[in-house]
Amino acid sequence: MADPEVQRIVQAVSESRKYRSVAPRLIAHLAELEVSKSRRFREAVKEVKNRLHQTVGAYVEETPDYDVWLARLQAADTPDARRAVCLDLLGAHASSHERLNILPTFYETLLGDLPPIRSVIDVACGLNPLAIPWMPLAKDAHYVAIDALDDLAIFLEEALPLFGVSSRALSDDVTLTAPIGTFDVALIIKAIPCLQQIDRSTGSRLLKDLDAACIVVSYPVRSLGGNDKGMRDAYAASFMNLIGAFDWRIERFDFADELAFRVFKTPRVPEA
Incomplete structure (x- = not known):
């Protein structure tokens, strides 16, 4: 009890x-x-x-009217119209708003050269699933979105099928246990610093326990106020500390407004 x-x-x-x-x-x-x-x-x-x-609270100024959001997405009857609505909605969340300038190339750069992506797990997703129109996914892709907010999960459960993917959205505490399942790609987009406010071990545990061929991890490079406080170097060092004990292949990507890594759980190839 x-x-x-x-x-x-x-x-x-x-x-x-x-x-x-x-x-x-x-x-x-x-x-x-x-x-x-x-x-x-x-x-x-x-x-x-x-x-x-x-x-969770610092990233959204006020609770969105998800019924209105869903109606707008449903009324968008062409891919271009739906993308325009998604851009507007993504701007409502501080984290995804910072990515708008690089969105056209962000996911293409990180995912475009991978084998066909038929399954994705988006951990602590926020509004990131609304960027699906910019993700190079297979036509039969299955997308699982997990966040800490019940109302967001309900909205995503209804909205994601509009993007042509089979999907599941749910609310949960991912600092307790990693999501179960095998996926082509796991996304942890600017989430680790927030999750580690709850449990400092969350980052390394998620990386260890997620069963995905490729894990994409990203970090902010500016504060919510827009200040550059050496965050790129600090988070790069923090990430390398998280994965230091694992013999994995790591690739780094420096975007203007975000720092990202790809993790492949295969042994590093020794240098010649």
Whole structure:
């Protein structure tokens, strides 16, 4: 049976308008961490909300009207019209907004030379699945999107079939367990810094446990305020530290507005 104090914290946080759509499993995880520190109730609720702001709340200024978004996508009756709507919607999320200038080349560069991509897992996805029109996927591709927000998952579950893929969208706490399944590509797009606000081991564990032929990991290179604080070098060093213990093949891609890596879980080829 769940700890009554954990349940009390979960209820208090869930009643907040800003966090009522967060997956209960994630709120419970954070509540358990605070209870383990013997925090008082009000202090624990405040700390859980702070952690949620760092991981999900800071990237969207206000809760989207997903019904309106879905209606706009459904009304877009040509690929170009649908792309135009997607660009507008992607701009509503701070993380995906930063990628708009490089979107035409971002996924083509990272995915275009891979074998046919028939399955994708998008971890802590945010609005990233709305970039499917720019991804070079096989016609029969299956796309799984996982995020911490229930309402976002419901929206994506209805929206993704409009892009010609079979799909599944769900809300969950990926800091507890890695998604199960075998995939051609796993996307962890600018998510590791946020996830590690909850658990510092999340990045290395996801990389280790995800079963994908290619894992694409990316990082921001500027703060939410647009400042360059040496983030590119810092995150590059952080990523190499995450994978340092594994004998994997790593490829680095430097975009103007993002740093990305491809991970292939095959041994590095020794230099001649």
